[in-house]
Each structure stands twice: as C-alpha cells, then as structure tokens.
Amino acid sequence: MTDGHIHTRYRTVSASLLLDTLGKSLTRIKDEDGATFKDLGVVLGKSGDRAEAYAKGDGEMGAVAFLRACERWDGRFANDALALVGMKLVPAETSAATDRDALPAITGLLHQVALALSDDGKIDDRELDAMGPALDAAGRAVDMMRDRRRRQQLKLVGG
Template sequence: MTAQPGIHGKRRTFAVSDAVDTLGESLAAIREADGLTWKDVGRVLGRSEDQASQYAKGTAEMGFTSFLLGLREWNGRFGADVLAMIGVKSVPLDSEDMTDNERLAKLLHLAHLLSLTLLDDGKVDDDELQAIGSKALDDAARGIEALRQRLSALRAND
C-alpha cells in the first residue's frame, strides 16, 4: 500500500486479496454496528444472505453492482477503507444539504473526540481511533466537502 516509483509511477500497490478482506471486514462491522442480519445485508447488495456472508468472510469477490449498492447505502463506512488502499476517497454529493451550524457541529465534535484522545500521551493510538469510529470522521468529511464545493463554485464564478 505504499507509493512505488518506476513502472507504475505514483500509483499505490496493494494485494487484491487484502482489498477483498478489507471490504469484508467493513461489511461485517456495519452488520454488527447496525444490528443487521445477513439477509438484510444481502438485500442491500442485491444478493442472497449466503453470498453476503461470503463477502464478509473474504471468500467471495464482490461484483461492481453490489459494491455500488453498498456505497450508496453505507457511504464511507463501507467503501472508505478499501478505496484508501488505492489512494481514493468517496464523499457523498449531498454534502451541501448540511447547514453551516450542522457542519460546524460535526467538525467540532470530531475535534473534541480527537482532543480527548490526546490528553494522556499526545497521540491518537489505534484503539482510540477505533473508539472515535468512522461516523464522526465521515460526518466531518461531509462538512469539509461541502465547503470545498462552495469554494469551487465561488472560484468558477470569478
């Protein structure tokens, strides 16, 4: 997962099996966090409950349409980790639906959670990051993306 010079330029390298495992781990975490059954997960992905559980175990490669359906339903909680393996991120386009007050609250909430983890040793370790969770990160990212979109529109109008 490091940038390699040479043949591939600045593209990141990764093992496809790691990507399948990472996507499966994300799917299993979503299922547990949301209290879903494999049937529920399969319904979202347009697949059977058996197939959905195979995705989570990393024993089956997910098709493109199922991946897109998962992204639409669970956004960054589903795709962020696997997309990060290739240096890409996904941000919902409905970011501009957030009010300025909501945007600030989401950013400050993340800042508060991060500041609490820094109190003991000045670092955010892996366990502390796990405790913060991806929802706070995703919410703050949506707020930042909305500001980026606004700034881009302002620059385009200049």
C-alpha cells in the same frame, strides 16, 4: 525524495487485501446493525449466501452490489478499503452547512489541535478521539467548499 520513501497514495494494494477489508467492513456492519447475511444480501441485490461469501472475502463484488452498499452504508462500508488506495467516500451533500458555518467549524478544530499540541507537540489517540466531532464538522465544511469549487470549475470548462 529519499530512496525507500513510498508515497502510499500510489502504492499497489493486493486484491485479496481489498476483498478482505471490504469483508471485514461488511461483517462489522452486520454485527453493529444486528443484521443477518440475508438482510445484507437484500441490500446488495444478492443472496444471503453471496453476502456471507463477500464478508469472508471469498468473492469479488460486482459494481452494482458495491454501489448499493455504498449508497446504504456510505463510508462505514467503503472507507477502510478506499483508505488503502488513498481515497474516501463522502456523500455528495456532505452537510447542510452554510458559508457562515465553515469558520467556526474550522477554527474550532484548529483550537482543539492547538490545545492537543501545546503539551508535548503530539496528538495522541485520546486527544484525537476527543476532537472527533470537531474534525467531522471541519471536514464537512471543507468538503462543502471543495464541492462548490469543483462545480465552479466545471462551469468554467463547460462555458
């Protein structure tokens, strides 16, 4: 590794950036869903004023409110902040995909990636947007296999 190379997964992220990012996500959800701060507060188990403070990044959200938000809005709420620390939130049951679904999902994405790379060796934003559904389907298939592998490893450890 060369000097100055920082592995982003292990970088330090300020609390203010995390709170600001969660607040922006909460505000986006409010706007997209046509909700009020009172509506958000109901989900969070807090008052509308408290939800508004969270949206402004003015307060640290407790674990219960955070988990309620994750349960209701999953990655829409948490993933921008989690990305800052190299993580993402996906539902435990990522898909009803079967083993048979994995092959077309993954090869479909590979095909789209190959097409995008064939012109200039790069995937531009337009091409990435176009492959969104294939990317999501392949991601669900991979997440399903990871979850299955993790469960198998737990069985091996547990005896």
